[in-house]
Amino acid sequence: MTVCSAPGKVYLFGEHAVVYGEPAVPCAIERRATVAVEPRDDDRIRVEARDLSLNGFTVEYAGSTGERPDVDVPTPLVEAAVGYVDEAVAQARDALDAPEKGFDITVESDIPLGAGLGSSAAVVVAGIDAATRACGEPLDDRELADRAYRAEHEVQEGQASRADTFCSAMGGAVRVEGDDCDPIDTPSLPLVVGFDGGAGDTGELVAGVRELREEYGFAADTVRTIGDLVREGEALLADADPDEPASADLLAELGGLMDFNHGLLEALGVSSRSLDAMVWAARTAEAHGAKLTGAGGGGCIVALDPTEETETALKFTPGCEDAFRAELAEEGVRVEAP
Numbered sequence: 129m130t131v132c133s134a135p136g137k138v139y140l141f142g143e144h145a146v147v148y149g150e151p152a153v154p155c156a157i158e159r160r161a162t163v164a165v166e167p168r169d170d171d172r173i174r175v176e177a178r179d180l181s182l183n184g185f186t187v188e189y190a191g192s193t194g195e196r197p198d199v200d201v202p203t204p205l206v207e208a209a210v211g212y213v214d215e216a217v218a219q220a221r222d223a224l225d226a227p228e229k230g231f232d233i234t235v236e237s238d239i240p241l242g243a244g245l246g247s248s249a250a251v252v253v254a255g256i257d258a259a260t261r262a263c264g265e266p267l268d269d270r271e272l273a274d275r276a277y278r279a280e281h282e283v284q285e286g287q288a289s290r291a292d293t294f295c296s297a298m299g300g301a302v303r304v305e306g307d308d309c310d311p312i313d314t315p316s317l318p319l320v321v322g323f324d325g326g327a328g329d330t331g332e333l334v335a336g337v338r339e340l341r342e343e344y345g346f347a348a349d350t351v352r353t354i355g356d357l358v359r360e361g362e363a364l365l366a367d368a369d370p371d372e373p374a375s376a377d378l379l380a381e382l383g384g385l386m387d388f389n390h391g392l393l394e395a396l397g398v399s400s401r402s403l404d405a406m407v408w409a410a411r412t413a414e415a416h417g418a419k420l421t422g423a424g425g426g427g428c429i430v431a432l433d434p435t436e437e438t439e440t441a442l443k444f445t446p447g448c449e450d451a452f453r454a455e456l457a458e459e460g461v462r463v464e465a466p
């Protein structure tokens with residue numbers, strides 16, 4: 129049994145626009161998905177993923193007749209639920225040049241699903257790493273990140289950036305622009321996350337932005353403006369001393385850009401009432417800035433606040449289910465058990 133884990137992430141800036149070639153800066157956080165893989169002697173794939181549940185389907189069965197229950201789960205829902213693990217297996221089989229290789233796979237994760245903290249990327253990165261290592265053929269970090277990207281690209285129907293998967297594979301803060309992916313040094317940042325308990329479907333949200341962008345020039349301009357804003361943010365980070373905590377001035381400037389970024393994401397239709405409520409709760413608590421993180425639609429916000437105020441305010445905000453300080457994960461994917 130080979131076990132690997134990989135971190136989730138928050139976006140300081142740039143989600144969605146990064147899909148269209150603008151830069152983005154995600155940071156890995158200390159919440160991990162852990163995938164255990166045992167190669168099988170046959171071609172079967174057995175997946176145990178206890179965090180994955182499907183709500184709202186019906187089951188029909190005829191009581192005492194012994195008939196098997198007919199579980200009415202819409203196919204797209206099942207495909208969305210298992211798609212990322214399926215594509216991770218496809219990438220591992222391809223890397224191993226073993227198209228029929230079978231695996232027993234167990235997924236455990238402390239990253240909420242579909243909440244903008246990159247659960248899909250973490251599962252795919254840890255899954256491909258564990259499967260290839262279990263067969264004695266580990267990939268280097270860049271190839272792993274590339275294959276994980278291809279898996280996300282497949283599930284999100286050709287609309288994915290390299291940002292989530294590169295960040296999860298490498299850890300730390302990274303900048304991604306098209307195919308260019310690089311780790312960057314940042315001063316330590318006081319990140320606070322608020323979670324509304326909900327989820328958004330990344331594929332659907334990305335498709336919504338794509339349609340808007342194709343229909344309206346001003347939506348395409350909004351995407352480009354996010355890119356301009358990210359370039360400002362990157363310049364601020366590049367000028368700061370990575371060995372010191374971020375200064376109050378730097379936090380104020382970064383926070384201002386995060387607030388602006390949230391407004392632009394809101395305009396692109398990917399925020400929600402509860403995400404907005406959490407962003408405003410953070411601002412009222414005098415966070416330096418706050419924005420939704422990841423695909424949106426529901427899930428998480430990220431705020432900058434060195435004090436306890438934002439975390440406390442979020443805990444009392446209706447619609448916020450959980451709030452916590454997010455430590456930067458210096459380490460990306462790692463082997464938990466060879």
Ligand SMILES: Nc1ncnc2c1ncn2[C@@H]1O[C@H](COP(=O)(O)OP(=O)(O)OP(=O)(O)O)[C@@H](O)[C@H]1O
Pocket residue numbers: 161177178179180208209210211212213235236237240241242243244245246247248249251292328329330331421422423424
């Ligand atoms: N613990 C898990 N077990 C199995 N599959 C998981 C697990 N966590 C995530 N996944 C897969 O990832 C999907 C959620 O990915 P999605 O991209 O929609 O959200 P996210 O990655 O959490 O957020 P974002 O992409 O906005 O950062 C789930 O539907 C499931 O397919």
Ligand SMILES: C[C@@](O)(CCO)CC(=O)[O-]
Pocket residue numbers: 142143144145146147244246287288289290291292330334421422423
């Ligand atoms: C919305 C998006 O930009 C980030 C999702 O965490 C999609 C992607 O980059 O693939």
Ligand SMILES: [Mg+2]
Pocket residue numbers: 246247248249292330
């Ligand atoms: Mg995802």
